[in-house]
Amino acid sequence: MLETLRKALRLVGKEEYVEVRLEKIVSTRLTLQNGCIEALKEEEIMGGYVRVFRSGFGWYFETFSGWENILEKIRSALHSASLKNPTAFHSGVVRGEAFEDEHLAQLEEDFRCVPFEEKVKIARCYAELMPEVSSFLVNSSVDYRDEFREIYLANSDGTLLHLEKPDISMVFTAVCRKGDVIELYRNGVARRAGLEAVKGLEALAKEVVARAASLLEARPLPGGVYDVVLDPTLAGVFIHEAFGHLSEADFLYHNERLKKEMTLGRRVASPLLSVFDDGSVDGLRGSSPYDDEGIPTRKTYLIREGILTGRLHSRETAFSMQEELTGNARTVGFMYAPLVRMTNTAIESGKTSKEELFGDIKRGVYAVEYLGGNTALELFTFSPAYGFLIENGKITDIVKNFVLSGNLFETLQKIDCIANDFVWNELGGCGKGLQMGLPTPTGSPHVRLRETLVGGSE
Structure with missing residues (x-):
């Protein structure tokens, strides 16, 4: 296949930037609702895209299904791109080095080789455990998903890549009811791994039901101003959603007001806070040796000791803002062109113990x-999933139905302590435009905010 792509690139004019992606996706999806199979799907999809940038003409993007007659499909797309009318919007792309590389997955237990019946058996085992935990359980679900992507990427810089990306998850959901009070809780695992990643999760399945049942007794939190400790999951999601998206340069470079807010070198947070995005972390779901434009991934500090130090780029946004490439052009698949996206985004670990944050x-x-x-x-x-009161340095009653809100930059200045218990959270995915579910792990230790506005029941 790489030789076919090599031939295709010989068709490209030197003034053009061209990208060709071929992709094969093999996947399984299974949902058990109250122990019964509600949905199942095994699928194999093959296709690709051709993406062309011509100065003064902008982008041309064409996607196709199947891998038959690849050269003809690429030749046709290049011809169609040549017919595109000029555009008033003038931009460009940063050209990069040529890489020829191959990164193949090494799985302990390759889920592609496991019969569907075995996957159902594993999921059913968890489904049967969940009702044993609480008599308040009224609905439970077990969602299993596996996906294996084989990708060939070539561009007119001379890059030729062959990549494999496995992905697997198991998610448990429990709904408990007591009188008129209904509570839902969801948790699970997601990994770049084989079937071994979703085995041995009995304790987690039971914990999901137990947590939903405990929320029945939780009391709503009165609103007010509180000192707040964020757990690593919430802190990671917060920095991803509230700050990470502002750092994606395609969102930024057309917005003049936001550009001023996000001027490099400006102090935007407490000196304790450092935030980074790193697509090169080994083994995480958001990682890859190269992004979807063939640029090597790397660690990029977005905030360093409270100072805004970087942002995330594609070839086009790096050209427009005259900044370095960061390896952050990503797509959910061959049906869509790459966008500027986060990879693995995190708050860097501090030096304080978790216990000291509460003390x-x-x-x-x-x-x-x-x-x-x-x-x-x-x-x-x-909206946190739930919380606990902190009284005189001690964690006490469980609470629910409260929200954290405010101005991002004012809130980042309120961080006065960061713990040393950093963890990655790989569950879930991010949506942008029409591209949903892109793996974007978040990482953080516990983080403390002083005098934060909390909306609650009063």
Whole structure:
């Protein structure tokens, strides 16, 4: 296949930037609802795209299905691109080095070789355990998904890549009811691994039900101003949603007001805070040796000791803003052109123990995990999944139904302590435009915010 792509690139004019992607996706999806199979799907999809940039003409993008007659499909797309009318919008792309490389997956237990019946058996085992945990359980689901992507990428810089990307997840959902009170809780695992990643999760399946049942007894938190400790999951999602998206240069470089807010070298946070994006971390779901434009991934500091130090780029945005490439052009598949996206985004670990974060809080809230939220430029609202009161340095009663909201930059200045217990959270995915579910792990230790506005029941 690489030789076929090599021949295709000989058709390209020197003034053009051309990208060709071929992709094969083999996947399984299975949902058990209250122990019964509700949905199942095994699928194999093959296709690709041709993407062309011509100065003064902009982008041309064409996707196709199947791998038959690849050269003819590429030749046809190049011809169609040559017919594109000039555009008033003038930009360009940063040209890069040529790489010829191959990165193949090494799986302990390759899920492509496991019969579908065995996957059902594993999921059913968890489904049968969940009702044993609580009599308040009224609905449970087990969602299994595996996916293996084989990708060939070539561009007119001379890059030829062959990459394999496995992905697997198991997610448990429990709904508990007591009288008129209904609570839902969801958790699971997602990994760049084989079937071994979703085995031995009995304790997690039971924990999901137990947590949903415990929320039935949780009391709504009165609103007010609290000292707040964010757990690593919520802190990671917060920095991804509220700040990471502002760092994606395609979102930024057409917005003059936001450009001023995000001027490099400006202090935007407490000196304790450093935030980075790193697509080169070994083994994480958001990692790859190269992005989807064939640029090597790397670690990019977005904030360093409170100072805005970087942002995320594709070839086009790096050209427009005259900044370095960062390896952050990503797509969910051959049906879509790459966008500027985060990879693995995180708050860097601090030097304080977790216990010290709680020690001197007289009245506060420990906010745990993530239920939902929204952002509007620098304004944000986040709903933790649940929380606990902090009273005189001790974690006490479980609470629910509260939100954290405010101005991003004011809130980042309120960080006064960061723990040393950094962890990655790989579950879930990110949406942007029409491209949903892109793996974007988040990482963080526990983080403390002073005097933060919390919306609650009063």
